[in-house]
Amino acid sequence: MExxxxxxxxxxxKGLPVDRIPVWVMRQAGRILPEYREVRAKAGSFIGxxxxxxxAAEVTIQPVDRFDVDAAxxxxxxxxxxxxxxxxxxxxxxxxxxxxxxxxxQQDVDALKTAVPEExxxxxxxxxxxxxxxxxxxxxxxxxxxxxxxxxxxxxxxxGSKTFSQAKKMLYAEPVLAHALLQKITDSTxxxxxxxxxxxxxxxxxxxxxxxxxxPAQYSAFSTPYLKQICDALTEVPVTLFAKGAFFARExxxxxxxxxxxxxxxxxIQESRRLVxxxxxxxxNLDPCALYGDFKTVEAETKKMIDQFGTQRYIxxxxxxxxxxxxxxxxxxxxxxxxxxxx
Numbered sequence: 406m407e408x409x410x411x412x413x414x415x416x417x418x419k420g421l422p423v424d425r426i427p428v429w430v431m432r433q434a435g436r437i438l439p440e441y442r443e444v445r446a447k448a449g450s451f452i453g454x455x456x457x458x459x460x461a462a463e464v465t466i467q468p469v470d471r472f473d474v475d476a477a478x479x480x481x482x483x484x485x486x487x488x489x490x491x492x493x494x495x496x497x498x499x500x501x502x503x504x505x506x507x508x509x510x511q512q513d514v515d516a517l518k519t520a521v522p523e524e525x526x527x528x529x530x531x532x533x534x535x536x537x538x539x540x541x542x543x544x545x546x547x548x549x550x551x552x553x554x555x556x557x558x559x560x561x562x563x564x565g566s567k568t569f570s571q572a573k574k575m576l577y578a579e580p581v582l583a584h585a586l587l588q589k590i591t592d593s594t595x596x597x598x599x600x601x602x603x604x605x606x607x608x609x610x611x612x613x614x615x616x617x618x619x620x621p622a623q624y625s626a627f628s629t630p631y632l633k634q635i636c637d638a639l640t641e642v643p644v645t646l647f648a649k650g651a652f653f654a655r656e657x658x659x660x661x662x663x664x665x666x667x668x669x670x671x672x673x674i675q676e677s678r679r680l681v682x683x684x685x686x687x688x689x690n691l692d693p694c695a696l697y698g699d700f701k702t703v704e705a706e707t708k709k710m711i712d713q714f715g716t717q718r719y720i721x722x723x724x725x726x727x728x729x730x731x732x733x734x735x736x737x738x739x740x741x742x743x744x745x746x747x748x
Contacts, residue, residue: 411544414476415607417720418643418664418686426716427475428743430736432726433468434480437733440467451496455482456528462535471733472740476545477536481529483551483612487560489525490517490593507563514586520593522600530604537605548606550598552613553590553631569618576627591631595638602641610645611635617650624654636662645688656680670724674713687714690724696735703735707742716748
């Protein structure tokens with residue numbers, strides 16, 4: 406069993422007492438840091454950076470040094486899973502991901518493979534190994550993947566969308582096909598996350614970025630059963646579920662074998678605690694735009710948030726990823742304010 410110098414994040418996830426509130430920031434390894442942009446320029450592209458283990462490891466550790474956060478999160482992308490299944494994507498500048506091929510039929514689903522992480526995603530596992538070596542037990546490392554429904558959205562739609570109408574169309578018009586694809590994604594995701602844990606990930610976060618486009622009934626049918634499979638399979642480390650926009654699913658998620666439920670900034674904190682209960686940790690949920698305020702505003706908003714969450718069974722974070730034009734010093738102010746909050 407690895408002994409960590411700072412295990413506050415794991416303690417909070419497990420419901421153990423902490424002497425200081427743990428904090429990390431979604432997208433902390435990214436465009437807000439000039440040192441990240443330097444490595445990204447060397448790599449030539451986002452995918453070039455994500456698939457180069459040494460560079461991916463370097464940008465994973467940069468925010469640890471800069472912000473003194475209580476966890477690193479491996480630098481990667483949720484769309485490496487469909488690529489590993491045989492559906493490659495390209496990252497278009499200013500536009501986002503694009504899949505030249507999309508899933509439209511059972512034949513398309515049958516043509517997909519179940520990812521073998523040690524072969525198809527070795528570059529991510531290698532990056533984790535490098536990060537673990539370089540962190541030397543300083544803080545935990547978070548591994549992650551996209552939730553099956555969110556990955557499904559990209560594989561069917563072929564690109565980002567406000568409505569994902571093609572993906573949702575399949576739920577209504579061909580639900581059997583939708584479930585077949587979701588199951589194949591889930592099988593690959595479980596294998597991938599277990600492989601991340603095997604090489605050193607101390608916690609896992611599952612990002613259901615497009616959960617909010619579903620109705621509550623659809624979420625229960627097309628997301629929750631697959632999240633349940635993932636949570637049940639990952640028994641070795643704490644699992645965090647972050648379902649953006651799925652305010653209606655908080656109670657449902659609390660029934661799964663997850664340690665932590667992430668909240669976006671639209672979710673009321675005290676209502677969330679009532680719905681989730683006292684035996685799950687909450688994570689979140691400062692509006693990333695609060696970091697555009699001056700330092701006094703950042704400090705005041707952060708304290709106001711913690712006043713509602715309390716200091717135990719809580720991991721401080723933003724309610725979504727930090728935006729690329731936010732000044733790094735504002736992130737440092739956020740982290741320092743959390744750390745200085747009396748426990």
